[in-house]
Amino acid sequence: MKKILLFVFLFSFSTVGLAKPIEHPCLFISKRGASEIRQNLDHLPLLRKSFLETKKMVDAALKHPIEVPPPGEAGSYSHERHKQNYREMRAAALLFRITGQEKYARFIRRMLLKYARMYPTLGPSPYAHNQAPGKIFHQMLNETVWLVNTVQAYDCIYDWLTPEDRALFEKNIFIPMAQWFTVKNAREFNRIHNHGTWSVAAVGMLGLVIGNDNYVQEALYGTKKDGNGGFLKQLDLLFSPDGYYMEGPYYIRYALRPFFLFAEALQRSKPQLKIFAYRDSILKKAYYAAIETTFPDGVFPPINDASRTMNVEAVGVVIANDIAYYRYACNKELLGVAKMQGRVILNDCGLAVAKDFGDGGKIDIPRWKSIEFRDGSDGKQGGLGILRTGKGADQTMLLMKYGVHGKGHGHFDELHFILYDHGNMVVPDYGFARWINIEPKFGGRYLPENKTYAKQTIAHNTVTVDQTSQNKANSKEADKVSGERHFFDASNPQVQVMSARANHCYPGVKMQRTMFLIADSSLSYPFVVDLYRLTSETQHTYDYALHYLGQFITTNWKYVAHDSAQFPLGKQYGYQHLWNEAEGSGNEPFQFTYLYGGRYYSFLTAAQPQAQVFFTRIGAHDPNFNLRDEPAVILRVRKKDCLFASVIEPHGYFNEAQESSENPYPSFKTVKIIGSNPQGSVIEITAKSGKRWRIMVTNQKADARKQHRLKFGGKEFTWVGNFKVVTLSK
């Protein structure tokens, strides 16, 4: 099927060829589009605002001398300058097209003249670290981004330039740069990876502008033109059938830009390709899958290598939002995203958004629903589950990861979860260990601690077995396996549930995690029920980790505080970075309350024989102070089969400025495991009010209609389907 598709593409493409003359600009904006924007500037507020912001940036740039400095370190002044240069050239180009003012074109020309002088003198950057090097930048990635932007600028002034100028720029910059990408760094170019996407977009767009068919074909099908690399293969393999991107939300936010810009350029020059329809409109799914992972405040959840603050205002998301709006069904939710973004792109797509947006008065911020994404290009490699409840910005969101590892940027974090509540990640993901673009912090690159801590299993809210990361923290091994979807049911807004397995992270250990998000009228806030089941033929140490932010308030266990001498909790797999601040043990249910963002959060977990608890803080073996010093609670048991049955509950209120506090104590009293066997698990949780919930979950193959009948302690438990939650009293 896929082969046939590719064939059709190759065929349709080659028959049409690049015969007809190119009308510039052809990539992002057309002459007509520019003219329509000019006519609409005055009465479309969002368009006007976006135009004025762009104008302000470029007009400021016009006042300063143009700088094209010699290449520098990542995050250095030179690095940032070259980034700003391509932003300014692209923006000036759009302004030239919209306003017709030649000063913008002259600015681009003068800058390109400087690049044309410098570029031929450059060799591979000496600042690369295990990266395909650029020449202007330390890594080729940045250089492809440079070209994606600059070629759009070139496209806009193409007609305005003299043939001599064009010859110079192509000879001194564009052709050698494309050669650098496609010949010297063909491996990077052909990678099925966001770096590959930037590369093909850059070269493909260049091909469209200068009429080089070869470049376009290389971009679409890889340098060997056999379809094993290139844009289409990327569209085939980097997304699941649901559009979920294997590297995760932070990187799709970055990759959206080349995906949508190149697709838009192809649509304009080669509409017969129907690129937006490709693979059942995979680009549409990709964009929705990206924004539907966001927290209610528009921030992307920081799973895998990711910052904690990247949000829908990012330039790539703005580009994708407007193009997706224009090229697909003009879905009103995307106008809501535009409201969060506060701007549109300056082309026909942005114009369409701005028209339908009006003054924004009637546009609502989108509130996404609970959703599950299948992962893997075949959709069979686990997934990502998101449960949501509540309204507006105060939505509570529970996310569990059980998909693919995610290659180079993947973390060893199967069955990891994030809890977002009251405007904050309250059970957070650490994100990456990187001070992005801060030059004194290793050039703003990924820090060594990203590998030694942030990627490791213990840095996540999941179970670490035998103090060893999943797949021994070997990316290649982890990429071979994935989590497995078990069941996902968000049909009842009061009781939503997702369940998944990870059986290939630890030899001989099977893991199943079932997470409920329950909104019960007897409690002020929704709560989480977590059933994490591990089974093995042999004994293991199971470390259940809960990372938190804010202040330790109380625990019910006695513990010893290591408060006059402090040592790391372990030697490797991230444990070496955790100070063991305190530890305790007990046979009772363990309870812990912390305070964050003006709300209390209580964790309560069922008794386990001879369980231990460690209160940790990040910071050990971090001589350069690269990590943030965040706390965690780690519950340790040594067992063959084990069920961690827990409740996590937001409660109460604290406002220091007003000196008021309410409900600092949790509502739940006990969590009790009734039983757990290969057929199913049954637990009961009891609130202080007397209200009880019995929760039953299947541990067998998911089947919504199957009858379950279990006996624990002489008592029979029956239910139909994958799970059942019963309120027992009050």
Next chain:
Amino acid sequence: MKKILLFVFLFSFSTVGLAKPIEHPCLFISKRGASEIRQNLDHLPLLRKSFLETKKMVDAALKHPIEVPPPGEAGSYSHERHKQNYREMRAAALLFRITGQEKYARFIRRMLLKYARMYPTLGPSPYAHNQAPGKIFHQMLNETVWLVNTVQAYDCIYDWLTPEDRALFEKNIFIPMAQWFTVKNAREFNRIHNHGTWSVAAVGMLGLVIGNDNYVQEALYGTKKDGNGGFLKQLDLLFSPDGYYMEGPYYIRYALRPFFLFAEALQRSKPQLKIFAYRDSILKKAYYAAIETTFPDGVFPPINDASRTMNVEAVGVVIANDIAYYRYACNKELLGVAKMQGRVILNDCGLAVAKDFGDGGKIDIPRWKSIEFRDGSDGKQGGLGILRTGKGADQTMLLMKYGVHGKGHGHFDELHFILYDHGNMVVPDYGFARWINIEPKFGGRYLPENKTYAKQTIAHNTVTVDQTSQNKANSKEADKVSGERHFFDASNPQVQVMSARANHCYPGVKMQRTMFLIADSSLSYPFVVDLYRLTSETQHTYDYALHYLGQFITTNWKYVAHDSAQFPLGKQYGYQHLWNEAEGSGNEPFQFTYLYGGRYYSFLTAAQPQAQVFFTRIGAHDPNFNLRDEPAVILRVRKKDCLFASVIEPHGYFNEAQESSENPYPSFKTVKIIGSNPQGSVIEITAKSGKRWRIMVTNQKADARKQHRLKFGGKEFTWVGNFKVVTLSK
């Protein structure tokens, strides 16, 4: 003079007596005032908003059963319930007067009936800890607050109640409560302290309402009526002639309420006392001195025992603001404060503010100027200096404390400073060690760590000598001494300076600190120059501490990170709470950069022979996780005479979400001590741009006209006055 004043007061008071019949309400609102408010509700937005908020709160209370629970622990439900009860009674009382609706009066009556039933059954609270106990509350303080509020409610419904009701309430609640304060706890009542002020306000206001002259006299002159206790003595002694409150801004925010409420009540019942004119209008000065210490965001600087978030929206500040506006010159700046507060009080004073406020469109948020407050009731016990530069919320503020210790809530922190910049305390004060009103945290009381850490010298941005706190952390000793003003000059907005001394904190060690806030057009942000001079006949260890928030970025010194085992920095005086995360030593200038709130901050200090540096983090010997884990840098030298000459500089920009960073490196290259002797100190600082500043400061008695002529290294330095800053080049 003071005696004569007192005599005049006693005389004028006794001749007028309490002869004429009392028209209720008489304390806070009058019948006429209530009627005017009613008439203005519809067209004064701020009044209307305040009224509706009050109404919303009380109407909600009316829907629930009245609860008067048995007394409980500090911060417990009972504690909070009784606090809410008095808030609701007072608010309902104002609504009754404004709307005439009897449901509000009935609500108060029903609640008082419950108190009348319970109160006689109560003995001293068993929950008191080294505090004068209350009966309803664990400490008498809360009970006096209860009475201050409740007596206002009683005042408003006095006429409406039957004589039987009144007799019951006075017999069962008010009279025994007043007896509890004035007889059983006369010492607390007579204290020249905010507890005393609450006590006298409560009893005095009760006296005014029920016509008990004896209570009023006890309130004004102490239980012995000799003027050694009571309201007037408090007005004499608790404020400096500039109105600065000896306990500091956080506590004056709290004490403003009884001061202004009682004064307002006296003004209404005894206008002949001219209480608002007392001691050259000390209450006006007190209020201005309070709000003029605030950071640009309206938060009070947390010097002494204080939270970090208390701000001008606090109820006491709203009360004082409106009363001060009405009773003094209707200063427009107070309308700006009302804008920050977003509400007014529901009496004539609030009405006056609301009238002049209008819709607020033309009202500016006040921007305070640089100011120095003399401390001590005689104004001769040092002071508090505040330098400000910049506009609006982005104002930079530098505060230095060199006044009195501040009694029970004082910290051992002479010559301590706080730097506020870009909306944050960037060189912060820890504030108190207290999770206020969080019951699981020691009932929300002051924690043991408040004494062992937060009060100690090393917890502050000053120099700790021989790893021992000032006055050996003995409050009584510290209360005997104070800092000394040296000079303060904010006349040149480009170069502002304050200098002070503390010669009685450490036997045989004299200290002088001079701090500049310099706004130079060659730099993006104002910078601080700090000259901390210590002199002694004998060798001492001088620990210069700089507390910070945020992330360690870089330092220029090599250091050893204690990253596989961590120990406290010392054994006592707060050092036992600091983990020694890393240490280094050097003979070069020491430079350190951190990142906070999207801006970089760099500290650079002149070379000292064999200096050591410690990078610390709070958390050692804190078994209950009561402290926040904040970092500090401590520079240690061992010397007789020592000058720490440093620059602190904000620079650059980081926005993680936008992945952009600028200027992560400081502008300054060197700080060099040219010389320092008993006559003066001369230093030079050099920016990387080449620009140099020579800074000269007198170490002699301040004299704005004195000629100075110093020789260091064969070179002569001359200037006139207390200081001189010269730009040398570029």
